[in-house]
Amino acid sequence: MIELQGRSLIGAQTGTASGAEFHALNPATGERLQPAFRCATQQEVDAAANLAEQAFSSFASSSGQTRAALLRRIATGLEGIADQLAERMPQETGLPEARARGELGRTCLQLRLFADLAEQGHWVDARIDRADPQRQPLPKPDLRSMWQPLGPVVVFGASNFPLAFSVAGGDTAAALAAGCPVIVKAHSAHPGVSELVGRVVQAAVQAEGLPEGVFSLIFGDGSTVGSALVKHPHVKAVGFTGSYSGGKALMDIAAARPQPIPVYAEMGSLNPMVMLPGALDTQTEALAKGLAASVTMGTGQFCTCPSVILAIDSPALDRFLTTLEAALSDIQPGVMLNPGIARAYHAGIRIQGAQQGIDARLSETGEGCKARPALMVTDAAHWCGQPLLRDEVFGPSTLVIRCPDQASLLDAVSALEGQLTATLHATESELANWPELVQSLRRKSGRLLFGGFPTGVEVSHAMVHGGPFPASSDGRSTSVGTMAIHRFARPVCYQNFPAALLPTALQDGNPLKLWRLIDGQLSQQ
Amino acid sequence: MIELQGRSLIGAQTGTASGAEFHALNPATGERLQPAFRCATQQEVDAAANLAEQAFSSFASSSGQTRAALLRRIATGLEGIADQLAERMPQETGLPEARARGELGRTCLQLRLFADLAEQGHWVDARIDRADPQRQPLPKPDLRSMWQPLGPVVVFGASNFPLAFSVAGGDTAAALAAGCPVIVKAHSAHPGVSELVGRVVQAAVQAEGLPEGVFSLIFGDGSTVGSALVKHPHVKAVGFTGSYSGGKALMDIAAARPQPIPVYAEMGSLNPMVMLPGALDTQTEALAKGLAASVTMGTGQFCTCPSVILAIDSPALDRFLTTLEAALSDIQPGVMLNPGIARAYHAGIRIQGAQQGIDARLSETGEGCKARPALMVTDAAHWCGQPLLRDEVFGPSTLVIRCPDQASLLDAVSALEGQLTATLHATESELANWPELVQSLRRKSGRLLFGGFPTGVEVSHAMVHGGPFPASSDGRSTSVGTMAIHRFARPVCYQNFPAALLPTALQDGNPLKLWRLIDGQLSQQ
DSSP states (O other): OOOOOOOOEETTEEOOSOSOEEEEEOTTTOOEEEEEEEOOOHHHHHHHHHHHHHHHHHHHTSOHHHHHHHHHHHHHHHHHTHHHHHHHHHHHHOOOHHHHHHHHHHHHHHHHHHHHHHHHOGGGOOEEEOOBTTOSSSOBOOEEEEEEEOSOEEEEOOSSOTTTTSTTSHHHHHHHHHTOOEEEEOOTTOHHHHHHHHHHHHHHHHHTTOOGGGEEEEOOSSSHHHHHHHHOTTOOEEEEESOHHHHHHHHHHHHHSSSOOOEEEEOOOOOOEEEOHHHHTTSHHHHHHHHHHHHHGGGGOSTTOOOEEEEEOSHHHHHHHHHHHHHHHHSOOEEOSSHHHHHHHHHHHHHHHTSTTOEEEEOOOOSTTEEOOEEEEEEHHHHHHOGGGGSOOOSSEEEEEEESSHHHHHHHHHTOOOEEEEEEESOHHHHHTOHHHHHHHHHHEEEEEESSOSOOOOOSSSOOOOOTTTTBSOTTOOSSSGGGGGGGEEEEEEESOOGGGSOGGGSTTOTTOOOEEETTEEEOO | OOOOOOOOEETTEEOOSOSOEEEEEOTTTOOEEEEEEEOOOHHHHHHHHHHHHHHHHHHHTSOHHHHHHHHHHHHHHHHHTHHHHHHHHHHHHOOOHHHHHHHHHHHHHHHHHHHHHHHHOGGGOOEEEOOBTTOSSSOBOOEEEEEEEOSOEEEEOOSSOTTTTSTTSHHHHHHHHHTOOEEEEOOTTSHHHHHHHHHHHHHHHHHTTOOGGGEEEEOOSSSHHHHHHHHOTTOOEEEEESOHHHHHHHHHHHHHSSSOOOEEEEOOOOOOEEEOHHHHTTSHHHHHHHHHHHHHGGGGOSTTOOOEEEEEOSHHHHHHHHHHHHHHHHSOOEEOSSHHHHHHHHHHHHHHHTSTTOEEEEOOOOSTTEEOOEEEEEEHHHHHHOGGGGSOOOSSEEEEEEESSHHHHHHHHHTOOOEEEEEEESOHHHHHTOHHHHHHHHHHEEEEEESSOSOOOOOSSSOOOOOTTTTBSOTTOOSSSGGGGGGGEEEEEEESOOGGGSOGGGSTTOTTOOOEEETTEEEOO
């Protein structure tokens, strides 16, 4: 049982009580939760960054086994406080206990997946181009390259995934696996869960005999502490999951630094779902019910919530809407994560419902932190003409776009900005006959689904959870799955280096048994 | 024999003569070269971007064989006009004919290397995580991902590599191999060479039956046309090689777009060379002479010119300086690429020579486009204290930093910003005993050399020609070698997609015989 202290964790130390005080709030009851938490001071931010910088060289040259051991110890440690997390997380977020336990499982799975990745080591993409001293007109040098860690990384905890995208979430796991020290800015809505997880990570760093600066946890309410972290010269990359305004602000701060650094911000998405007649006509009921469940999962607070549905007008679409409206009406109001998110949801639906051409089927979303699902219907012309309709309303709502024909559906798709996901409900032959639709959605999204619903993001090797701006700051990257490790690394090339000075991954004899590209040919020799 | 027309190439069309007129200048003679060239108008910029956008879908889904055939045809076409290029390039750049022929060879080698890469297809990093419908609590979906092209790319021609980093240079080859249409902004100092190469690319696109928008060449003097291209909403990435101020301006424009896009700007470097006593004492003469040759190669106009030398004070360093000064004095003045670059070189050396603590051994650089080598000497304290000394002076100059001891040498290294290269001259045991030095240089550079000189950048699989800012805008990338293809692509994931709708690279049975990651295991099955 960990007793909460309400202070930042600066390496192995506990922060001071000199910063401003804030409390977590139970969104279900309005109750102020104990203890009080203290915002980190600028001195504490500097101390964490300095410790991370000091830790970098040795952690960067640690073995994959060392990093794997750290990640596995964190996972085991979190499982050891599962009951405490399952108690505190619902208090701070309104999410049910089952969700807390499920998300813990996912978090530990992520940590162990990155442990395996670090241990196996293939991710470094080792390449060797052998020398040819006889080459004319100039000798060919020996060149060897591999991906190496960037430096200290700042990770922002997400409000909607207090475990899987927060203190020991995907970005932290990826950064530690890559060999980067991590400074987490805790989300101020769930500081208790953040401290619990942070203390487990802190203890794991110590138990593995690693430099304390490998991990710090910083509390702050508002944006001051977060900006100070992103501006810090020792920080070399940023991971963020949250709102567009929050993510864009970090992108701008990072781009304005004397030395700009990469920001990986996952900023949400409308997750368009396109239903063609071949699927809609035959699965009307199932699609409507499945959609109602997907839209309201986690009270709509997933970045993969399907918020826009595009379909060609038809009697089946009318039946679909009737069933969807009924299914959404039947769903009990959910508790949103915090008052700010709930306020934004109620206001967003009010604004969306007041737009011209909107048929507000369900728009009484309730008040306070309780939220009912919303359902809006419009047509392709209004959708294309009103950019405001394309703003994400974070919560359990969806907007159905009636399209008179194929051409207007393609126009409606063209109006979409970058997306995390796009889902197609259609027959194979419908899509084969309409390649422009698939091509258009592919250009706009990180993940394309055939059937099903976008909620539920598998943690695996092939997953891409990212997408063109504004879904994320950098569509070339993913925040879920093993490809994420390359966020926090860059290739470094060694020319004519003596064997003894080369990183192990690049040495002759391949002591780590890596897959390596030797003169352009993959080989495990 | 191609007759120069002095117009932009907008897809298959030749641009209008309505824009402002400019001429190339022979830097050796001051002669204005014919014909006159016309800047593209905003309408022509729009037309090129629209054609590129129209070409994208079909080019993006073309096979690796198709792209390889295009790249090889461009290489063959360039070899077919070798004599014309070898005549025009020296006129426009002051570079000797042998350099033109050598650079043409390198350019064709790059094109063919990317042709092989596209044809083999492994670069797409195909991944398949197989479904498990029985998994509890939820079925596991079928997930397949691969890298796919970003969209139209703008490439800026470089002044110092009229062939290898210009119209059909590395970025163009990488973008075409990835499946991205390319719009090149020609460098206004060598428009004739640019048109010659552009006409070959234009003809190759046509001969391969590809949409005309796959390639356009845009002329413009000053920054107006370049900014218009980077701001264009159809453009999805930018490649640039040139000055810090030029690259940073493009980074800022791209970051301020409604949809920010990646800019890969290679902005030069000091290319520090560290000489430890074990090497300096025994190879004094050879190091001095080798350095003189490296500094003055191409009249110092390589981004890998070694401009800063760090060494511990010793009698050997004095002998090294004496030999270096004599060797540099013996080198005949070279013709710089254009009057702007020459002016900046003369001014840069004047400013550097006037700084406190600078011993200006050679500072009479001449005037006009002719330039003599410069040699400056200072000590670690002045180097660390004066940021101005760390500005790159583009041209045949080098600055030697005398360091009283190891600690001050490490301080001098710490003062360095990001670099393309760092070169170590030392014995193995010296470096083994001083891991901080190698670590510090590794964090700051894209390529680390043991011995030798950084000029000469091999085009291969393991090469990294990039480095932390300000050497490049994005240290996670390279502008030379096959890794560069990922600049212009992003991963896309397909969930539960029917076989017939999957890209060939992701289909069961592996029709392209790619190396793929199947459930986390590399396999060619």
